[in-house]
Amino acid sequence: xxxxxxxxxxxxxxxxxxxxxxxxxxxxxxxxxxxxxxxxxxxxxxxxxxxxxxxxxxxxxxxxxxxxxxxxxxxxxxxxxxxxxxxxxxxxxxxxxxxxxxxxxxxxxxxxxxxxxxxxxxxxxxxxxxxxxxxxxxxxxxxxxxxxxxxxxxxxxxxxxxxxxxxxxxxxxxxxxxxxxxxxxxxxxxxxxxxxxxxxxxxxxxxxxxxxxxxxxxxxxxxxxxxxxxxxxxxxxxxxxxxxxxxxxxxxxxxxxxxxxxxxxxxxxxxxxxxxxxxxxxxxxxxxxxxxxxxxxxxxxxxxxxxxxxxxxxxxxxxxxxxxxxxxxxxxxxxxxxxxxxxxxxxxxxxxxxxxxxxxxxxxxxxxxxxxxxxxxxxxxxxxxxxxxxxxxxxxxxxxxxxxxxxxxxxxxxxxxxxxxxxxxxxxxxxxxxxxxxxxxxxxxxxxxxxxxxxxxxxxxxxxxxxxxxxxxxxxxxxxxxxxxxxxxxxxxxxxxxxxxxxxxxxxxxxxxxxxxxxxxxxxxxxxxxxxxxxxxxxxxxxxxxxxxxxxxxxxxxxxxxxxxxxxxxxxxxxxxxxxxxxxxxxxxxxxxxxxxxxxxxxxxxxxxxxxxxxxxxxxxxxxxxxxxxxxxxxxxxxxxxxxxxxxxxxxxxxxxxxxxxxxxxxxxxxxxxxxxxxxxxxxxxxxxxxxxxxxxxxxxxxxxxxxxxxxxxxxxxxxxxxxxxxxxxxxxxxxxxxxxxxxxxxxxxxxxxxxxxxxxxxxxxxxxxxxxxxxxxxxxxxxxx
Numbered sequence: 001x002x003x004x005x006x007x008x009x010x011x012x013x014x015x016x017x018x019x020x021x022x023x024x025x026x027x028x029x030x031x032x033x034x035x036x037x038x039x040x041x042x043x044x045x046x047x048x049x050x051x052x053x054x055x056x057x058x059x060x061x062x063x064x065x066x067x068x069x070x071x072x073x074x075x076x077x078x079x080x081x082x083x084x085x086x087x088x089x090x091x092x093x094x095x096x097x098x099x100x101x102x103x104x105x106x107x108x109x110x111x112x113x114x115x116x117x118x119x120x121x122x123x124x125x126x127x128x129x130x131x132x133x134x135x136x137x138x139x140x141x142x143x144x145x146x147x148x149x150x151x152x153x154x155x156x157x158x159x160x161x162x163x164x165x166x167x168x169x170x171x172x173x174x175x176x177x178x179x180x181x182x183x184x185x186x187x188x189x190x191x192x193x194x195x196x197x198x199x200x201x202x203x204x205x206x207x208x209x210x211x212x213x214x215x216x217x218x219x220x221x222x223x224x225x226x227x228x229x230x231x232x233x234x235x236x237x238x239x240x241x242x243x244x245x246x247x248x249x250x251x252x253x254x255x256x257x258x259x260x261x262x263x264x265x266x267x268x269x270x271x272x273x274x275x276x277x278x279x280x281x282x283x284x285x286x287x288x289x290x291x292x293x294x295x296x297x298x299x300x301x302x303x304x305x306x307x308x309x310x311x312x313x314x315x316x317x318x319x320x321x322x323x324x325x326x327x328x329x330x331x332x333x334x335x336x337x338x339x340x341x342x343x344x345x346x347x348x349x350x351x352x353x354x355x356x357x358x359x360x361x362x363x364x365x366x367x368x369x370x371x372x373x374x375x376x377x378x379x380x381x382x383x384x385x386x387x388x389x390x391x392x393x394x395x396x397x398x399x400x401x402x403x404x405x406x407x408x409x410x411x412x413x414x415x416x417x418x419x420x421x422x423x424x425x426x427x428x429x430x431x432x433x434x435x436x437x438x439x440x441x442x443x444x445x446x447x448x449x450x451x452x453x454x455x456x457x458x459x460x461x462x463x464x465x466x467x468x469x470x471x472x473x474x475x476x477x478x479x480x481x482x483x484x485x486x487x488x489x490x491x492x493x494x495x496x497x498x499x500x501x502x503x504x505x506x507x508x509x510x511x512x513x514x515x516x517x518x519x520x521x522x523x524x525x526x527x528x529x530x531x532x533x534x535x536x537x538x539x540x541x542x543x544x545x546x547x548x549x550x551x552x553x554x555x556x557x558x559x560x561x562x563x564x565x566x567x568x569x570x571x572x573x574x575x576x577x578x579x580x581x582x583x584x585x586x587x588x589x590x591x592x593x594x595x596x597x598x599x600x601x602x603x604x605x606x607x608x609x610x611x612x613x614x615x616x617x618x619x620x621x622x623x624x625x626x627x628x629x630x631x632x633x634x635x636x637x638x639x640x641x642x643x644x645x646x647x648x649x650x651x652x653x654x655x656x657x658x659x660x661x662x663x664x665x666x667x668x669x670x671x672x673x674x675x676x677x678x679x680x681x682x683x684x685x686x687x688x689x690x691x692x693x694x695x696x697x698x699x700x701x702x703x704x705x706x707x708x709x710x711x712x713x714x715x716x717x718x719x720x721x722x723x724x725x726x727x728x729x730x731x732x733x734x735x736x737x738x739x740x741x742x743x744x745x746x747x748x749x750x751x752x753x754x755x756x757x758x759x760x761x762x763x764x765x766x767x768x769x770x771x772x773x774x775x776x777x778x779x780x781x782x783x784x785x786x
Contacts, residue, residue, distance in 0.1 A: 007463045008464050011435055015035050020247070037342060044404065048115075048345075049074050050346065051077070052350070053350040054373075057355065058350070060099045063104075067112055073393045075396070076115060078117075079119060081132070082124075083121070083124055085135070086132075089359055103165045103166070117181060117230070117232070119180075121184065123207075126184075129194040129364060143208060147216060163225035166226060170226075180221060180230070181233065186240040211241075215242050232248070232308065235250050236250055236251065236293055243298050249309070250307050251309030251345065252277045256275070261367065272449050274449040276292045276420075278332075278429070280335065281418075282339060282431075284340035284410075286301045305339065305342065306345070307345040310329075312329055312346030313351070313375040313377040315374075321717035326387040326391075327387070327391070330484065333392055334443075338432075349379065352373045352375075354369075398486065401508060402508075409433035425445070437466075438491055439490070441462065442485075442486055452482045454478065457478075469490070473550075493575050494575050496535040496569045497535050501519060503527040505519055507599070513573075514574035520585035527557030528555065531554075531555070540567075541563065543557075576651075587602055591606070593611075593613065594611050594785065598627055599627075603623065604623045613782070614783075615657070616780055618692070621661050622658050628652045631653075635783060639782045639784075640782050662777050664685060666678055666680045666775055674742070678736055679736045692724055692725070696720055698768065698771065699768035701742045702716060716741075746767070747764030748761060749761070
């Protein structure tokens, strides 16, 4: 058996405050501040989970439910870009209506108890045309992203307009806006000027005047009334980071389409490298001032390690069309948290669609789809919930529910990891976060762009002052391919010391006089709990086995099933451990429902707002909702379906519900292999919340039109292309839809006899075919108190 070991000789931290010029108070007296380790709220650690959602890339009619989905996923801070070119496409004409209504979007976030950070540019990038800069700036005699007064005059006007939109919504006014990002990757990245692309491909200035420019922009924002407790900037790649006046934020992506700008998509595309993102590092340690993707211009321990752009997905570029593995997202969360991060930030958390412009109909970066900005995000372009959402949700419950413990822990590595080869996946990757002898063991068996394998026949020894904890104490530790885990050790279970668990903690719920802890067993692992016997008065297990090993009581969880362990501590406290499988955990939710914290299980998307519960069901009519503790007055009234039956086991009450089956009726006619016409009868989308058109095809790019208007597009990567139909409902009834797949052209020859009209292209092979089209209903059941 392979033994991995990690030595904890010192897990003390030097936590201090007062040196970071950030923070503020709202009218209720709530205070935001920072130590060098974490953000604080009212003097206590606050673990932020930031999710990027671009209001201008989503139909405003559906904002509210999508914001609720984000909250249900464990997000507590919504971040959003304000793209200059969308709000002032025509010089001096500002637009803030419809899907550009920043104010209403922020008000909805506030209504549902979420903080907001606005990313005000002027340069944003975000795969937007000209990085979000209006085209008319190109025709001005000054350098953008600099201290040129000609440029700054326009910035003042932009900021003044934003300031008007956010007044009354700032934290100091009782609103949700706690932070402002200034610029983006200043002095690091740029974008092509849309006016020049395809001719000479000129790029915007990458940034001039360094800290002076960034601080000047911050001052201009404050002058415009954008006065927030936090000002942030992006830190990677040598970007301008004016500390202590701004908090540098970090990130990391495992899929890099930008490296394919200069390669041929079909003939000789180079192989994407395995990225070093999934090797554990310590990014809050003055003895390790620099590491992969982290080279700060400050001492790491002086400022919290926080993120704003962890890859919550990635957009398809024309020359790089990967099939995105959703496991890469929760694996990234494991890595960043282990590295010392006390504020996660995902880009994107929610996908969207590029809006049409008035001057330039297409507002996308030229390397990306014209309309689709799905980004393979945790919540998709049409509200689809992905596996990455379900898995990160479990992590967010852990990080925020036990934020005091996490905030105080220190990253400890098993040694120097800087030389680890990302292609070597034969060895376990591990690290811990520790505080006064207790903490969490982080394990990773995911690596991008490499074939991963199960890891077996091993254990991990944590050598603490005075004791060594070997996990597991008996048997072997196993971890499935592409899996990861966060395992507690020396953890306090309401008076019982959990020496270790080979199961991942999700959350705790106090119900009457008992403490309930919910765990799941990561894929490929065998679940067990090692308890300090002296702390346990009694132990009962409904499933599984109990054995004594020295001074520990070992409880082995039942495999492939949920199980309950009931404990009584030496002090007489009732403690319950509920264990679920990896698969079962994907249906786990925790929310404040009808004035009480509850745990729920459902495979549907769960949206809770006040006393109202919504269940979204995709392509199925039957669903169950299991609740603990049960609703005092029963489930309540159901609209959009019916309650079929209710049952109760030892912990949960389970309600079975049924939605009326609905066929989304349409016809499609294949005009040619690459062309199809779709017709929808009036009312064919009635009775559903959404309908997802699913298209399987081969070719280069898929285009969807309504009456000649491009409404969605897709770079073919041999996965199903999905389009949400509900927002186009009336237009579909009236005009139908037309699909066209542009072909892959192999062996292309262009013959140009003159510089004028004599132009001819031939190809030895054209590949384009629409194989199948179906429409999948999304139902909504709404449950209200009677």
